[in-house]
Amino acid sequence: MPPAVPTEFFVMLSMILFALGAMGVLLRKNAILVFMSVELMLNSANLALAAFARQWNEMDGHIFVFFVMTVAAAEVAIGLALIVAIFRHKQSINIDDLHQLEG
């Protein structure tokens, strides 16, 4: 059995993925794409949690990833329902058009 990939590499990958997701959230104008970028960030956090769980030989990281996935599924269902409702109301999901709550 060859030696395992060091945890640092997984953490670096997770960092790059999180930065890409954050860039997507900041950069995109379409609400669905912003949402997809949030999913990327959640995935990078899952990756880091699983990597640390292996590093410390603990199961808690895996449990946490499991619950993050549960919450992500709930969040996507609600978020996409909201996006569809907003689209029906305003005929647009461009986030620059959604500014009723601006002060």
Added chain:
Amino acid sequence: MEFNFITVAFIVFSLITLGGAIGVVTCINLFRGTIWLMVSLFGVAGLMVLLSAEFLAAVQVLVYIGAIAILFTFAVMLTRSITSDKMRFTRVWVNVISAGILFVLFALGVIYPVWVANAATHFPVTDAGLATTTDLGVALVSGSQFVLPFEVAGLLLTAAMIGAIVIARDADDEGN
């Protein structure tokens, strides 16, 4: 890190993950964005296998690719929001530089503690003795461990599904 099968697999899955992520961030056609998201999620599933988290890899494929990415596809089709060339990005350079600064801060926050401050206590990882899927399943239903969070997660999912139906329902249908 020497050159072996696991290293090659790590590099391949990393490239799949990051390529998919770049595709999501830069895509023009929203539908292609969802496909890129699936590619990226698949890469993460492969990395989960490399981390000896087979159950999480299976859940990743079933929940993320099988459910969440499909929901995104439905949302894209329901909103007819295939974006045009203009109106694609906001304030490109400011945001790219902000994300770059975020990445540099992350890199500093990881490189300093791992390679400088705690380099002496660094120990190599092994895949031996890791928790198996059976351990995970027992932990989720045993009274002394995670059964309460597990039940709360079930309640959360039920509430979210009912809420999604209520939110997405057409207001004109109320009387029927």
